[in-house]
């Protein structure tokens with residue numbers, strides 16, 4: 001590799017890391033290595049449809065190596081970040097050590113259980129494809145057991161689902177499960193039906209969809225209530241036994257399923273100075289997404305906390321658009337750096353937010369307006385199919401949606417439980433260009 005070529009290592013191939021790599025593709029001044037613990041990129045906003053057996057996991061996932069074919073300066077390295085040595089410019093993963101000229105941290109967030117060990121151990125999170133598949137298996141297994149059980153109380157517990165977190169993810173999964181209960185359970189599990197249980201949606205705040213407009217919040221409340229979802233506001237989950245969800249006020253509900261969609265925390269970045277780690281374990285960055293006090297380390301997307309944008313003095317919301325816009329600007333700034341030009345500071349362009357509540361029902365908040373209903377639902381589908389990686393995936397997703405929405409009876413309710421395969425591998429010294 002020519003001495004003038006700089007090596008960029010990006011850790012995390014989510015919206016931020018992958019977009020940055022793509023924007024730097026074929027700019028030969030940089031050799032870019034994307035590091036991810038999985039060998040695929042996936043689309044979190046549709047995870048809830050995987051977990052409810054509405055679409056296939058492969059509809060929303062795509063292998064990095066396939067994306068990087070014919071991108072001469074991009075390479076992929078599968079590994080999980082273990083240590084950053086910012087003094088000597090390298091990172092360690094379980095699969096080897098990678099040296100860099102510039103490091104970009106884009107590992108996103110993980111589920112926050114707020115120190116509740118039982119909840120961590122026994123609830124079902126919704127952050128990754130693995131989580132979604134585990135939840136799908138779990139819900140289907142509970143229904144199988146409910147179908148076999150002769151005991152009405154037991155059936156009720158097996159059918160009860162408590163969802164903690166009334167943000168977009170909680171609302172979307174509550175709507176989907178309620179519709180699944182109405183459309184599918186009675187047909188597939190006729191013996192489970194009697195006393196099969198309820199969907200409870202619980203939030204510590206006094207409203208659903210807290211980050212959205214009042215109109216969106218009201219619409220979500222009304223639509224979910226009509227679907228039979230039991231909405232419990234101003235309610236906190238305090239503990240979970242695996243059979244019983246216990247709330248802050250001492251009340252409890254027996255439920256074999258607690259879905260935890262209640263909070264996130266930045267993924268660990270071991271080796272960074274302690275003073276750059278802020279609340280929610282986010283990494284403090286300046287207006288160019290450079291980590292405070294470090295010259296050649298950047299952080300992007302959900303894991304970063306940028307307070308220089310005057311519209312967002314407490315930092316940006318942890319949303320896909322922020323990750324995409326920050327990474328596009330950083331790519332532009334890397335190219336400017338190579339040409340000795342000045343850098344542009346980040347300003348978030350808020351294009352609005354949306355949530356699907358049920359079939360034909362969604363809400364859309366725009367900077368200057370709000371709309372809901374069937375049109376909002378169509379817009380939601382359209383907006384969520386565009387960023388899906390790969391033409392085949394878009395097509396298959398559209399087909400899956402068409403089939404599932406028309407028939408109300410998708411055929412993906414398979415319980416697949418692969419044996420866990422884990423091999424200890426010795427650590428190796430590797431240079432990014434060797435991979």
Ligand SMILES: Cc1cc2nc3c(=O)[nH]c(=O)nc-3n(C[C@H](O)[C@H](O)[C@H](O)COP(=O)(O)OP(=O)(O)OC[C@H]3O[C@@H](n4cnc5c(N)ncnc54)[C@H](O)[C@@H]3O)c2cc1C
Nearest residue numbers: 012014015016037044045080081107108301302318319320
């Ligand atoms: C269920 C769900 C629904 C959502 N719905 C919406 C929505 O409708 N609209 C919206 O705007 N936002 C939504 N979000 C938020 C949105 O997904 C995030 O804001 C966005 O993904 C952030 O992008 P990112 O690149 O910072 O992190 P991520 O997309 O989380 O990517 C992080 C990447 O880093 C990798 N990684 C993590 N740790 C390591 C490590 N130690 N070593 C190597 N690799 C690592 C992961 O495998 C992943 O590929 C949703 C999130 C979830 C979980």
